[in-house]
Amino acid sequence: MSMDQLSRDGITGPHELADKSGLDAVCEVVLELKALQRQQNIVARLTGLPNEAQNPLIDRHMDIDVIRNLYFDDNLQAALAEHFGNGLFIWRTNFFVKSDGTGQNKWHHDRHFENGNAPLNLFDTSNHYSITIALTDIDLNAGRIEYVRGSHLPIDGWDRDIPRHIDEVPVVVQDRVTPLPLKRGQFVLFHGQLLHRSLEFGHGDRRISMAARVLRVGTQIPDYGIPNPAGGAHSAAEPVAEFRRSGILPLN
Ligand SMILES: O=C(O)CCC(=O)C(=O)O
Numbered sequence: 001m002s003m004d005q006l007s008r009d010g011i012t013g014p015h016e017l018a019d020k021s022g023l024d025a026v027c028e029v030v031l032e033l034k035a036l037q038r039q040q041n042i043v044a045r046l047t048g049l050p051n052e053a054q055n056p057l058i059d060r061h062m063d064i065d066v067i068r069n070l071y072f073d074d075n076l077q078a079a080l081a082e083h084f085g086n087g088l089f090i091w092r093t094n095f096f097v098k099s100d101g102t103g104q105n106k107w108h109h110d111r112h113f114e115n116g117n118a119p120l121n122l123f124d125t126s127n128h129y130s131i132t133i134a135l136t137d138i139d140l141n142a143g144r145i146e147y148v149r150g151s152h153l154p155i156d157g158w159d160r161d162i163p164r165h166i167d168e169v170p171v172v173v174q175d176r177v178t179p180l181p182l183k184r185g186q187f188v189l190f191h192g193q194l195l196h197r198s199l200e201f202g203h204g205d206r207r208i209s210m211a212a213r214v215l216r217v218g219t220q221i222p223d224y225g226i227p228n229p230a231g232g233a234h235s236a237a238e239p240v241a242e243f244r245r246s247g248i249l250p251l252n
Pocket residue numbers: 096105110130131132143145196197198209210211212
């Protein structure tokens with residue numbers, strides 16, 4: 001069933017973590033890191049100098065045990081191996097904390113490069129994956145996550161030569177937009193090119209998700225992101241990111 005879901009929709013789950021006992025500790029850590037990030041922004045504002053501190057939310061699966069343990073949860077490991085096989089590693093993690101006043105994360109996909117400097121092959125399903133874990137409930141009002149069902153594959157009538165972030169999806173795929181409410185301790189696995197977003201926070205309790213980007217062994221991380229194949233004015237407006245290799249963790 002769930003393999004069918006993956007090949008049809010581009011996503012599998014929600015699945016449940018086998019062990020949820022570390023989640024409260026993870027949330028505490030995330031909120032402390034978030035507070036540090038706020039302080040860094042205050043220093044930048046007060047001094048008028050750019051904030052050159054490293055983002056404290058990035059790649060914490062490397063050095064905080066309770067966070068790393070999430071990725072070695074029995075159910076997560078089983079789902080990963082079943083759907084994407086072995087020889088996988090994480091190269092980046094981040095947290096998305098949303099509460100009053102937090103805006104949207106516009107429609108995007110997570111597949112920013114192919115293999116080294118090779119041109120992006122958007123619909124390749126063999127090498128780039130994402131894992132999203134709900135550290136709290138993420139309900140429909142709390143900055144809900146949505147995805148475009150089946151957008152890991154070409155869709156008739158939809159040219160995917162688009163900017164990295166878009167406000168709305170075209171009419172031709174609007175009936176594929178699927179809300180993804182998650183309960184604390186649930187996770188999903190999806191193909192990196194699946195288009196997804198999260199809405200601005202509405203109301204209710206603060207929610208926290210954790211995103212991991214996963215590659216198959218042999219996939220090289222370029223020094224810089226490759227230009228968006230949308231090219232032209234789009235790529236000029238979208239600076240190419242510099243990639244850090246600070247998050248590499250073998251998974252299976
Ligand atoms: O959880 C969110 O708000 C955004 C999630 C996302 O973009 C991701 O997991 O890649």
